[in-house]
Amino acid sequence: MKVKFLCIIALSAILFACNTPVTESEKNGSEQSRKSESEDSTHVPLATEKKVELKREGIFMFYVGAFEAKKMDTKKNPMLENKINIALDSISGDVIYGHSVVAGNIRPFQGTFNLKDGMYTVVAKEPGDNKYDGVFTFTLSPDNGTLNGVWTSNDKKLAVSERSYDLKKTEFKYDPSLELDGTYSEVYNSYNAKTEQHEQITDDAGKLNASQVELTSKDVENMYRRDLEIMRNAIYARHGYSFKNREMRYFFDTQVAWYIPVSTDVTAELTDLEKKNIELIKRYEKHAESYYDVYGR
Amino acid sequence: MMLGLSTLKNKRKYSLLVLLSVYTYFLWLMIRITLQYFPAHDDVAFLSIKQDYVGMWHYKLAFFIHVFSAIFVLLAGYTQFSESLRKKNPKMHRRLGWFYVIVTLFFAGPSGLIIGIYANGGTSSQIAFCLLAFLWMLFTLMAVIQAMRRQMSSHRAWMIRSFALALSAITLRAWKYILVALFHPKPMDVYQIVAWLGWTLNLVVAEIIIIKKIRS
Structure with a gap:
């Protein structure tokens, strides 16, 4: 009697297991960054002789800095601050052309300007065919290398309908030696009410420069998934992604x-x-994501 | 009096049922883990972070032998430690016993020793896993020798030790799960810890069981 009973348990266990497909928990949360998001990057005005002209005048440059939310709907989970790059591309008559790069979007703009005492006052519009398009109004001082103003969205119902910026003239050059300075920082939106803590990025994320050092499995096997993700994305960041x-x-x-x-x-x-x-890093990220906190190795 | 005896019996039955259910659950988890590698994949799960070694034929061979053979030794948990089963059907006990011994000594054990040499987590865990494999084979061999010499209580003790080490497959992973949930350690730090914790505590429990059995 007992024998039968035990055998049935054993047998049913095996059968049950065989019928259950092994589901690898693949939450592809970190699959971003390699795909091109060309659908959002509508045609950007390319270099023309006008660009050279701007360059001569010392205007053609990237103006980079914080793009801070001023008017927002907190219920829509607004991003309070992004880094924006406003690039001035060319001038034709009294029309100025440029584009902005922010939050994974490249958007062209064009507008009119007034020049007074070396200060340009610009009102420039984005094409308007994207949900997040709007109008830039800024003052540009090529001599001081500053560009500041506001941006207002066409759609006032967006999470953020107005942002301000105070940008500095910056030159971009790919430099593989740029390092993360290993400061601890919190991961956005990772607040855990239970532990009252944010997930932390640790010093490990910036210990090795994946644009300069050939990594081995020994280098990455003892790293948290989040640190690996930062280490890998630092490569993209150096290229200005x-x-x-x-x-x-x-x-x-x-x-x-x-x-x-x-x-x-x-x-x-x-x-x-x-x-x-x-x-290599992706392999370990994926492994950590699927197996770190599950029953297994 | 009669009533008291039957409730005691029921209680025993009940706790045996709970134990077997828990064991079956973990066996099921182990089967799932095993099936990840079937049909022989060398870029999934654990192997995805062993890419430095999967190119070596002896590592790969040992790994797959280990995975697909070791799962069977766990089945011994259902039959070999039941006194009534052994008394009722000693032939079956012997047959299944030989199956356990052959799988352990010729397949799961030696392959475990080979992959132990390449264990993650450095020298400490390499020693842990190799020692585990060596002791597992040694205890199993001792148990067979004692059975052949009809030293039954000694046979029983060595088999309890052997199976305690076989169970490290389950306990190692359980410790890892618990430690990660509690302390969120780095992946290789936890690996180094469970490489030892996963089987040494089992041996302590095995000795306690052996002492208790000998007393009773």
Whole structure:
């Protein structure tokens, strides 16, 4: 009797297990950053002889800084601060052309300007065919290298309908030696009410520069998934990738001084070393994501 | 008096049922883990972070032998430690016993020793896993020798030790789950800890069981 009973338990256990497909928990939360988001980058005015003209006048430059929310709907989970890059591309007559790079979007704008005492006052509109388009109104001082003003959205129902900015003239150049300074920082939107804590990015994230050092499994096997993600995305950040992913954007926009968003697809710019490291880090990220806190190894 | 005896019996039955259910649940988890590698994948789960070694044929061979053989030794948990089963059907006990011994000594044990050499977590966990595999085979061998010499209480003690080490497959992963949930350690730090914790505590429990059994 008992024998039968035990055998049935054993047998049913096996059968049950066989019928259950092994589901790898693949929450592809960190799959961003490699895909090109070309759908959002409508045609950006390219270099013309006008650009040269602007360059001569010392205007053609990136103006980079915080893009801070002024009017917002807190219920819609607004991003309080992004890093914006306003690039002035060309001038034709009294029309100024440029584009902005922010939050994984490149948007062109064009507008009119007044020049008075070396200060340009510009009102420039984005095309208007994107939900997040609006109008930039700013003052540009090429001599001081500053650009400041406000941006208002066309759609007033957006999470943020007005932002202000106070930008500095900045030059962008890919530099593989740029490092994360290893400061502890909180991960955006990771507040855990139970433990009353934010998830932390640790010093490990910036210990090795994945744009310069060929990583081995020994280097990455004892790292938290979040640190690996930061380490990998630092590669993209050095190339000026503008992050769509909120958490990565929050980190690089607000914590990394050298970071400048210039492009929404940097795949072609990656070095062979970087590609190799990205593949290795991703492997460990994926493993950590699927197995770190589950029953198994 | 009669009533008291039957409730005691029921209580025993009940706790045995609970124990078997828990064991079955963990066995089911282990089968799921095993099936991840079937049909022989070398880029999934644990192997995805062993890419430095999967190129070595002996590692790969040992890994798959270990995964697909070790799962069977756990089945011994259902039959070999039941006194009534052994008394009723000693032939079956012996047959299943030999199956456990052969799988352990010729497949799961040696393959465990080989993959132990390449264990994650550095020298400390490499020693832990190799020692585990070595002791597992040693205890199993001792148990067979004692059975053949008809030293039944000694056979029983060595088998309890052997199976305690076989159970490390389950307990190691359980410790990892608990430590991660409680302390959120770095992945290789927790690995180094459970490489030892996963089987040494089992041996302590095994000795307690052996002492208790000998007393009674």
